[in-house]
Amino acid sequence: MSTRKLSLKDKYRILTRDLEWEYSYRDYREIFKQEAFEGIKITDWSKWEDPFRLTMDAYWKYQAEKEKKLYAIFDAFAQNNGQQNVTDARYVNAIKLFLTGVSPLEYQAYNGFAHVGRQFGGVGARVACQMQSLDELRHVQTQIHAMSHYNKFFDGFQDFTHMHDRVWYLSVPKSFFDDARSAGPFEFMVAIGFSFEYVLTNLLFVPFMSGAAYNGDMATVTFGFSAQSDEARHMTLGLEIIKFLLEQHPDNVPVVQRWINKWLWRGTRVLTLVAMMMDYMLPNKVMSWKESFEVYFEEAASALFKDLARYGIEMPRYAETAILEKEHVSHQAWSIFYNYTHAAAFHTWMPDDKEMDWLSEKYPDTFDKYYRARFEHWRELERAGERYYNPTLPMLCQTCQIPMGFTEMDNPTLTAYRQSVYQGERYNFCSDGCKDIFDHEPEKYVQAWLPVHQIFQGNCGGPDIEDVLGDYYRINLGVDNMDFHGSPDEARWNAWHNLQPAEDKLKQAS
Amino acid sequence: MTYQVTVEPTGDLVEVEEGQTILDACLRQGVWLPFACGHGTCGTCKVQVLEGDADVGDASPFALMDMERDEGKLLACCARPECDLVIEADIDVDPDFLGYPIEDFQATVASIEDLSPTIKGIRFELDHPIQFQAGQYINLHLPGVDGARAFSIANKPSENGIVELHVRRVPEGAGTGYIHEQLREGDTLPMSGPYGQFFVRKSAPEDLIFIAGGSGLSSPQSMVLDLLEQGDVRKITLLQGARNLSELYNRELFEQLAEEHQNFSYVPALDAPLEEDHWQGFSGYVHEAAISHFGGQFAGHKAYLCGPPPMIDAAITALMQGRLFERDIYMERFLTAADGAEGTVKSALFKKI
Ligand SMILES: Cc1cc2nc3c(=O)[nH]c(=O)nc-3n(C[C@H](O)[C@H](O)[C@H](O)COP(=O)(O)OP(=O)(O)OC[C@H]3O[C@@H](n4cnc5c(N)ncnc54)[C@H](O)[C@@H]3O)c2cc1C
Ligand code: FES
Ligand SMILES: [Fe+2]
Ligand SMILES: [Fe+2]
Ligand SMILES: [Zn+2]
Numbered sequence: 001m002s003t004r005k006l007s008l009k010d011k012y013r014i015l016t017r018d019l020e021w022e023y024s025y026r027d028y029r030e031i032f033k034q035e036a037f038e039g040i041k042i043t044d045w046s047k048w049e050d051p052f053r054l055t056m057d058a059y060w061k062y063q064a065e066k067e068k069k070l071y072a073i074f075d076a077f078a079q080n081n082g083q084q085n086v087t088d089a090r091y092v093n094a095i096k097l098f099l100t101g102v103s104p105l106e107y108q109a110y111n112g113f114a115h116v117g118r119q120f121g122g123v124g125a126r127v128a129c130q131m132q133s134l135d136e137l138r139h140v141q142t143q144i145h146a147m148s149h150y151n152k153f154f155d156g157f158q159d160f161t162h163m164h165d166r167v168w169y170l171s172v173p174k175s176f177f178d179d180a181r182s183a184g185p186f187e188f189m190v191a192i193g194f195s196f197e198y199v200l201t202n203l204l205f206v207p208f209m210s211g212a213a214y215n216g217d218m219a220t221v222t223f224g225f226s227a228q229s230d231e232a233r234h235m236t237l238g239l240e241i242i243k244f245l246l247e248q249h250p251d252n253v254p255v256v257q258r259w260i261n262k263w264l265w266r267g268t269r270v271l272t273l274v275a276m277m278m279d280y281m282l283p284n285k286v287m288s289w290k291e292s293f294e295v296y297f298e299e300a301a302s303a304l305f306k307d308l309a310r311y312g313i314e315m316p317r318y319a320e321t322a323i324l325e326k327e328h329v330s331h332q333a334w335s336i337f338y339n340y341t342h343a344a345a346f347h348t349w350m351p352d353d354k355e356m357d358w359l360s361e362k363y364p365d366t367f368d369k370y371y372r373a374r375f376e377h378w379r380e381l382e383r384a385g386e387r388y389y390n391p392t393l394p395m396l397c398q399t400c401q402i403p404m405g406f407t408e409m410d411n412p413t414l415t416a417y418r419q420s421v422y423q424g425e426r427y428n429f430c431s432d433g434c435k436d437i438f439d440h441e442p443e444k445y446v447q448a449w450l451p452v453h454q455i456f457q458g459n460c461g462g463p464d465i466e467d468v469l470g471d472y473y474r475i476n477l478g479v480d481n482m483d484f485h486g487s488p489d490e491a492r493w494n495a496w497h498n499l500q501p502a503e504d505k506l507k508q509a510s
Numbered sequence: 511m512t513y514q515v516t517v518e519p520t521g522d523l524v525e526v527e528e529g530q531t532i533l534d535a536c537l538r539q540g541v542w543l544p545f546a547c548g549h550g551t552c553g554t555c556k557v558q559v560l561e562g563d564a565d566v567g568d569a570s571p572f573a574l575m576d577m578e579r580d581e582g583k584l585l586a587c588c589a590r591p592e593c594d595l596v597i598e599a600d601i602d603v604d605p606d607f608l609g610y611p612i613e614d615f616q617a618t619v620a621s622i623e624d625l626s627p628t629i630k631g632i633r634f635e636l637d638h639p640i641q642f643q644a645g646q647y648i649n650l651h652l653p654g655v656d657g658a659r660a661f662s663i664a665n666k667p668s669e670n671g672i673v674e675l676h677v678r679r680v681p682e683g684a685g686t687g688y689i690h691e692q693l694r695e696g697d698t699l700p701m702s703g704p705y706g707q708f709f710v711r712k713s714a715p716e717d718l719i720f721i722a723g724g725s726g727l728s729s730p731q732s733m734v735l736d737l738l739e740q741g742d743v744r745k746i747t748l749l750q751g752a753r754n755l756s757e758l759y760n761r762e763l764f765e766q767l768a769e770e771h772q773n774f775s776y777v778p779a780l781d782a783p784l785e786e787d788h789w790q791g792f793s794g795y796v797h798e799a800a801i802s803h804f805g806g807q808f809a810g811h812k813a814y815l816c817g818p819p820p821m822i823d824a825a826i827t828a829l830m831q832g833r834l835f836e837r838d839i840y841m842e843r844f845l846t847a848a849d850g851a852e853g854t855v856k857s858a859l860f861k862k863i
Contacts, residue, residue, distance in 0.1 A: 006519055008519070008598075008600050009600075009602050010519075047837075049837075053600070065577075065581075066577075069577075229575075229577070235858070236858070239858060239859055242859075243835075243836075243859065247833075247835045250833065300857070303857040304857035304859060306857070307857045307859040307860060307863075308859065309827075310826065310827050310830040310831070311830060312831070
C-alpha cells in the first residue's frame, strides 16, 4: 500500500468544519442571535451531515471550467446571430419574464444564503450555505450575460433590476423572496433550500430550459445546464436541513410542517407565472403546465411526503387545491396579463387557432368549457381594431400580491375571495392558503408593499398611469408594452425574415 | 493481461483482468466501493481517474455526464482499464468493515433440516475456509436456475469451515423451490462471498436491537452468536417475528442464550398465532413488539433489521417515530425478483432506507 491520502470526507472536514474555533470570550447565543427565536430547538450540531463534499479548491476549478464552456457558447451564439434563429419573436417574451422575474431571485438567493451562512451555530451548515450563495451569484451573472445579447435586439430587457423592484407583477416573485429573507434563518432554509430548491425547482427551471431548447435558444439552454449542474448540491442541502430539523427535536415537527404548508403554497402561487409561460408564451410547446405539474409535483411530492411521513410530516395543507388548480391557473394568469399588457414590460397575444386546439387537447376538461369563448371574443375585438385593455387597476392579494383573478375550484366561474380584519383594517386574499399565511403573522404582511395600493397612494410617480408606467416603472411606452401584434419587436423580426406583419395577415383572414 | 488499479484514498491495490470491470475486481479483492445498480445507470459508483486511461463502457449519459467524462470520471461498475490506473473513490472507510475478499467456494450439503413448514436450514461444508463478518451473505448458484441467489450466513464467523443458511420457500420461486425440493445431502454447489454491508458496528458504543422477520433470523443469529461469543457486554435485544408457533424456529436456542447471558434479551412475536399454539408471548407484528418492549423510545440504540421488505419498512417507521434515525439503523432487505418489479418513484430523502 502506498502512503494514505486524505479521503474526500476528511479533506472536506479539514477544509470546512476544521475552520471552526471555540467561542471563548463571547456567549454562543450572542454570536448566533437568530438561532433560537423561531422556536426551533437544536440539541447537537454535530449531527449535521454534510450534504456534499466539494472543497473550495475543487469548487473554483470546477466552476471555472463551466464558465469557460458557457462563455464560449455565448460568444458563438452572438457571432451566429442566434437571436434570429429562435422560433419566433413571441418566444423572447418568455425570457423577458425570466430576466425580470427570476434572475433577480438568483441574486436574492445569493443574499439570503450569505446571510444564513452567518447565522447557524453549526459550521457544516454555515459552509454549505456560503457555497450555495456563491453558486447563486454565478447564476445571476451568467443569466444577465446570456440575456444581454437579446437586449441588443429586443425591447423590455433594459431595466430589469429597476423593474423588479417596482413593477406590479414582478412584486409577486420579489415579495416571495423578501418574505423568506426577512424570516428567521431556519424558515429561510425551509422556504428556499427545501421548498423552492428541492420540491419546486424542477417546475421552475425545466419549463424554461426545455422551452428554450424547443425554441432554438441555445444561450438559455446552456446557462440552464450550467446552473443545473450546481442544483444537485442545492437539493441535497434542502433535504439535509429538513432531516436535521426533524431529527433534532420533536418540537420542531409542527413548526416545520407549518413552514412547509406556507412555502409550498407561496411557491405554487409564484409558479403561476411559469404556468402561463409554458402554455401561452412558447411558440413550440414542450408539454402543458398540467403535465409538468403532474410529473414534477404530484409524482415527486407524493414519493417525498411518503418518506417524510416517517417523521410525522403530512402532505402540505393546500396541496389538494394546488392540484385542482393545475387545470386553470395558466389560463387565468394569461387572461390577467392580456388585460393589463399596457402595464407590462413584455407583450402578450391571443393564441391562434392551432394553439387554441392544443390547449383544448391538453385541457379537455376546462379549456373549451371555461376559457376558449372568452379568448375568441378578445380575438374578435382585436380583429375589429378594438384590442381589449383593462383600464382599471386590479385588487391584489395581500399575501401573494397576484391580482385577484383565481377562481373557486368547485366553481371555476366564481372569483375566489377571502378577507381578514386586522386592527380594524380589511385585507383581501386570493385563497385560503394566502389568508391563513396572513392570519398567522398579520404584523408581517400588513407591511406588504402592494403596487396597486402604492399607485393609489401616490407613491409611484404621479396620478396618471403614464407617470407610473413611464417614469416610475421605466417601461418604454408603446415599445416594451402592448400586444405583440404591432410591436416594434414584431416589426424587427419580420424585417429580418421578410415576413408579412401579423396585422395584415389578420386583415386578410377576416 | 491484467492491469493494476490503485484505489485512493486507501491506496489499496487491485488486479483487474482483461475485460473485467473495476467494481467487480474491487469487490472480489475486498475493496468496497459504493455501488447500487451495477450497470451504469445510477451513478453511485462514480470515481475519479487520477492517472491512466479506461474504457467508460456502457455508462448512461445521465449517470455520467459529458463534462464528467472530460474530467476523467468513470462509473466503476462498467469501466474497464486500458492500462494501470490510479482512481479516487468517495469511500468513507467504515472502521468496522473488515473488507474480507470475495472468493469462490465449492459448497457441499452436509445436512438439510426443516426449521419450519416454509423454512429449511441447510449446512454446507466448504472446500476451504471462509472469512466473513457476521451479517454478510453469500451468492449461491443452483443447477438449472439462471443467475445467483443471495442468502445470509446464519452461523458465526468463527465456524469458518461451514455455511449455514435459512431458506424460506418463495411461492413460484425457481431457486428456493430447487432448494426445498431437489437439493440433497452430498450435493456440491458453487458459492461466492462474503458480500454486503450488513454487519455489527462494533466500535459504536450503543446498545443493540435486532429485529428479524421469518428467515431473516439468519443474519441476526450470526451477529448475536458472534457478539456473545466475544463477550460483548452491551445490552442486546433480539426480536423475532413469525406468523404462528410452527413458523417460530430456533426459539429454544435463544431462550437458552437469554438465560446464560444477562445482557441478552429475546422477544418472540407471533402475528397470527393459532388456537392450538396456546401462545402466551407477544401477539402482533414484530415492530409492534419492539414498540411495546422499548416503550416506543429507541434513541441511543443501534438497530439491525433483517427480513422481508414490508417488515423492514414497518420497523423503520416504528424506530423513527421512537426517534431513532437513519444513521443508527442498518438493514438487510430480503429482496426477491418480485420486489424490483414495482418501479415506484423514490425520493432522495434517505440514502439506505
Ligand atoms: C442480501 C440478501 C440476503 C438474503 N438472505 C436470505 C436468507 O437468508 N434467507 C432467505 O430465505 N432469503 C434470503 N434472501 C431472499 C432470497 O434471495 C430470495 O428469496 C431468493 O432470491 C428467491 O429466489 P427464487 O429463485 O426462489 O425466486 P425467483 O424465481 O427469483 O422469484 C421470486 C419471486 O418473484 C417472482 N418473479 C420472478 N421474476 C419476476 C419478475 N421479473 N417480475 C415480477 N415478479 C417476478 C416469482 O414469481 C417469485 O414469487 C436474501 C435476499 C437478499 C437480497
Ligand atoms: S452502480 Fe449504478 S452506475 Fe455503477
Ligand atoms: Fe440558482
Ligand atoms: Fe439553486
Ligand atoms: Zn394570494
